[in-house]
Amino acid sequence: MIEYMYSPGALVYVAGTLYVLGLVTINQVFLRLLILSGTCVYILYYATVAASPLWEAIYVSTLIGTANLIGLSSLLARRSRLAIPRAYADLYADFPPLPPGDFRSLMKLAHRYRVEDERQLTVEGEIGTRLYYVISGATRVQKGDSEFILPPQFFLGEIAFLIGQPSSASTWLEPGAEVLEWRFDDLQRKCARSTRFRLALEAAISVDLAQKVARAIGPNAVRPRPPEPAPPRAMVN
Structure with a gap:
């Protein structure tokens, strides 16, 4: 059991849990942070599950994470008081x-x-x-x-x-x-x-x-x- 917790297979459950928590979260910032965290865990899984990294899955997950990060940055910028014009x-x-x-x-x-x-x-x-x-x-x-x-x-x-x-x-x-x-x-x-x-x-x-x-x-x-x-x-x- 302890060995499985440190195996690549356990990463799937961690990533899936983060995705589920994100999808049931109303707050858009927390939602995107949880999904982004889940994507990072999936990338780690794809890099360690096989003898060689699953590059195709890593590339696609990286694109998904990047798009999510751009959306998160836009959301934070829209809520930041720095967006308020000085005038x-x-x-x-x-x-x-x-x-x-x-x-x-x-x-x-x-x-x-x-x-x-x-x-x-x-x-x-x-x-x-x-x-x-x-x-x-x-x-x-x-x-x-x-x-x-x-x-x-x-x-x-x-x-x-x-x-x-x-x-x-x-x-x-x-x-x-x-x-x-x-x-x-x-x-x-x-x-x-x-x-x-x-x-x-x-x-x-x-x-x-x-x-x-x-x-x-x-x-x-x-x-x-x-x-x-x-x-x-x-x-x-």
């Missing part, structure tokens, strides 16, 4: 559902800027073509006869982006506000190419929608709608 590192905490790699992809499509004057972003009853994320500054919201101010760190235009419905309110960035802007076309093309990116973006927007529902707008944040300017009087000669 947007200050915003990563605002997008908790997004892994660093998907955050990087999202920021590549974004245009970041600060407004000097009041700027309208959405029009009530109209379908927009851009998604916004307000980084800092105040946003004036007008819905029907009501008008109020929203604090920063929220999406605008997400309803039109997700389901193609018109905006429920008109919004204006007040002077000094900073915002991220994406074109719907760019985001939709990226979502079509990457299901993982689409799910991550939808998760981030869903969290924002939930926060909007939970956020109570206090009386200090609401102000009456400004009166319409009076029409000019006709000149009397």
Whole structure:
């Protein structure tokens, strides 16, 4: 029994056990590490089971291990904070559902800027073509006869982006506000190419929608709608 444990035949059971553990593991990193370990054990088995190494099996197993290693490296790189662009590192905490790699992809499509004057972003009853994320500054919201101010760190235009419905309110960035802007076309093309990116973006927007529902707008944040300017009087000669 002890002799068999140190024989090449025992390596098959070790490698098979590692493969089985990998296939029942949900975590992608652990799965790939276990499969990679099993592949290494199989290579050792092919090198020692016969009088001469089974080179064909070793070559194929090496190719499989290399492909697995490339996938593992890509997975780790996507999860590493090193993937976060420096120009947007200050915003990563605002997008908790997004892994660093998907955050990087999202920021590549974004245009970041600060407004000097009041700027309208959405029009009530109209379908927009851009998604916004307000980084800092105040946003004036007008819905029907009501008008109020929203604090920063929220999406605008997400309803039109997700389901193609018109905006429920008109919004204006007040002077000094900073915002991220994406074109719907760019985001939709990226979502079509990457299901993982689409799910991550939808998760981030869903969290924002939930926060909007939970956020109570206090009386200090609401102000009456400004009166319409009076029409000019006709000149009397």
